[in-house]
Amino acid sequence: MLGVVNKSIQSFLCNHHGSSVWREVVERIGIAPEGFEAMLDYEDRQTEVLLGAAETVLDISREALLEDIGAWLAMTESLRRLLRFGGADYLEFLFSLDDLQGRAMMALPGLELPELSLNGETQGRFTLVVSGWMPGWGAVMAGILRAMADDYGALVLIEASELQSRPGVGEERVSVCLLDMDHAEGRRFDLAGPAHEGSLSTERVTV
Amino acid sequence: MTHLDRDLPGGGAPAALTLSPDILGQFMPLFLWLDKRGRIRAMGPTLTKILGTEAIGTAYARHFVLRRARGHAPEGDPIGKARRIAVNLLRHPGFNLRGTAIEIVTGGGGGEDGTDTLVNLSFGIHLSEAVRFFGLTETDFAASDLAIEFLFMSEAKAAVLNELQALTRRLEDARRAAQNEALSDALTGLANRRAFDAALDRALKVLGRGGRRFALLHLDLDFFKQVNDTLGHAAGDAVLVQAAKVLSDETRRGDLVARVGGDEFMMILRGPINAERVEGFAKRLISRLEEPILHESELCRVSASIGAVIVGEKAGHDAVGLLAAADAALYASKHAGRGRCTVSEA
Incomplete structure (x- = not known):
């Protein structure tokens, strides 16, 4: 599977739960703290191992973890913008x-x-x-x-x-x-982003 | 009312379609309806957003510069003559629009019957800039327009490209780091400067703990520059590879041979060491290095100068001092006429 999936989980753990959580996960699964590269391929098994470790460290169910990841992803500016192109x-x-x-x-x-x-x-x-x-x-x-x-x-x-x-x-x-549909004021969305639009990289992981 | 009138190919009754500018605007938010004098009779809502309602009734040429027009008329249809056009906005020349202009027969409107022109425009490759500049939104484009997909793609592509560039940068950093940490010389496979410095430090530590004496040799190829300059870098490289082979052949397992600069080599010799042995070793090296090397039918001839320091069993040696002593001995050999060895004791 493309590394962007694992990298998203990594970014979620680092940025939403803090780098100490990420370090704990890293120690459990025995990978380097730099983690995953979004554009490289990894074995599917890795994703399963990663999610399993995150569940244990955060002490939440798989379902809750995945839902949190989904919500967090949609709130990152780059992905939020791509989703907002939907309509x-x-x-x-x-x-x-x-x-x-x-x-x-x-x-x-x-x-x-x-x-x-x-x-x-x-x-x-x-x-x-x-x-x-x-x-x-x-x-x-x-x-x-x-x-x-x-x-x-x-x-x-x-x-x-x-x-x-x-x-x-x-x-x-x-x-x-x-x-x-109009319960509250939504967040602003301009079709054309700022000229120097940030990418996934703006959510860069710091370890 | 805009009136589109065509004969059906089957020869039946002509089919007519009457559309109001409002309806037309919903299909084509960037349409333009010009009368026969080129004045704007109506336009789509998105174009209105860009030009302003006051543009109605004014001449087309006050807002657009026609850059290109290519006509193609369907056979036997003098009216439906369509042209592909490219225009600039007069006030914002950076924006190129393209579209189709088609001649239509209109039924009145201001009492003037005649041939009008209907134009449907679209932002080309400058779509993103236009959207930003004019503050356009989803509703400014027809649902059938691929504009939103285009914007989505360019943003998604930018994100992916960014990620790839970041990856390339990280890989490049890692490559440099690996190169810096490498202990061997890529060309000859000998130890490099870094490995040599570490080995010398280790040898001095062992000596300090009661280890045996060793010899430090600094070797510099003579006439190497001439080979490089006259026969080229490939020949120079061949000479370096051959020299490395000679040095490796002549030294023993416990010795160290390192390439520390362009044509400079350092050696640490162990085993029973005295001035005569070192001198004999050096002479053998020099004579072997003086053997001509064949490279692409050219014979390359070099020699070597050597400065040697015998590092005796006493305390207080330091690497910097020893290297300076070896360098001084090498200089003495060069000064004495090259192809020589000078041995000193420390």
């Missing part, structure tokens, strides 16, 4: 999730995001079907959806259900209930 309001953003995998593939062909498909049900209720070969993307998506709701200023109820516990082809479902 002018939260509803459009939800609809744009169908294209998220394609967009990610266009930007970074090696990044294997799960297939996402949004099913509309009754008024304001949606189910996001997440089909990936690695379990856990559902929880990550739930975190992303939650953070983006804050970003757009929408009021939503999000529930990750039917999460997979084992690898393999399967679907995870995230239910989204959109209560109020």
Whole structure:
């Protein structure tokens, strides 16, 4: 798997929980404190080991960890901006999730995001079907959806259900209930970022 | 009303489509409707945002500079003549827009029937700058427009590129660090200056703890510069590689041979050491180094000058002093006419 996944987990641990947490995780799994390179490939097993160590050190469930990672990722400026290209309001953003995998593939062909498909049900209720070969993307998506709701200023109820516990082809479902699109003032988003737009590198890990 | 009128190929009744500028604006937010004198009759909402509503009724040429126009008229259709055009904004010449201009028949509007022009424009490669400059948003583009995808891609690409550049930088730093920490000379495979300094320090420590005497030799190739200058660097490199081979052949396992500069070598000789032995060793080295070296059908001839210091069993030696003594001995050899060895004791 492309290192950007492991690197994101690393950045989350370092920047959200602090470098001491990262050091503890590093010691547990026996890798160098510099961690992962976003653009290099790593074995899938590494991701599993990394998540396992983070769970233990932080003493939280896998699901909560992944949801936190999703929310944190969506709040990093570079990724927030890329997600905001999905649409002018939260509803459009939800609809744009169908294209998220394609967009990610266009930007970074090696990044294997799960297939996402949004099913509309009754008024304001949606189910996001997440089909990936690695379990856990559902929880990550739930975190992303939650953070983006804050970003757009929408009021939503999000529930990750039917999460997979084992690898393999399967679907995870995230239910989204959109209560109020204009609940609060969203964060500002200009289509064109500042000329010297920061990248993932602005969230550089300091160890 | 803009009136589009075409004959169907099947020869049936002409199909007509009547669109109001408002509806047109929803499809083409950057459309421009010009009358036959080139005055703006209507325009799309995004173009209005850029030019201002006061542009209505003014001449097209007050806002745009036509840079290029290429026509292609469908056969037998004198009216639907379309041209591909490229224009600049007069007030903001940095922005190039491109689009299609098509002649249409209009039904009145100001009582003037005739041939008007309908233009649909688009920002080309300067889209990002235009969006920033004019403060455009998602709703300023048609849903079918790929503008948002373009902006997404350019931003995603910039992020990926940044990440790759950072990776390249880190790898380059690591490569330099590895090179600095390396202990061998890349060309000859001998120990380098760094390894030699460490070995000399170790030898002095061993001596201080009651170890045996050793000899320190400083060797400099003679006429190496001439080989380099006349036969080229490749020949020079061949000479250095051959010299390294000779030094390695002639020394024993416990000795150390290092290349410490361009054509400078240092040796630490161990075992039974006295002035005659060192001198004999040096003469043998020099005569072997004087053997011509064949490089690409050219014979390279060099010699060597050697300065040697025998480091005796007494306390108080320091590396800097010994190196200076070896250097002085080497200088004496060079001064005496090259191809010689000078031995001193310390």
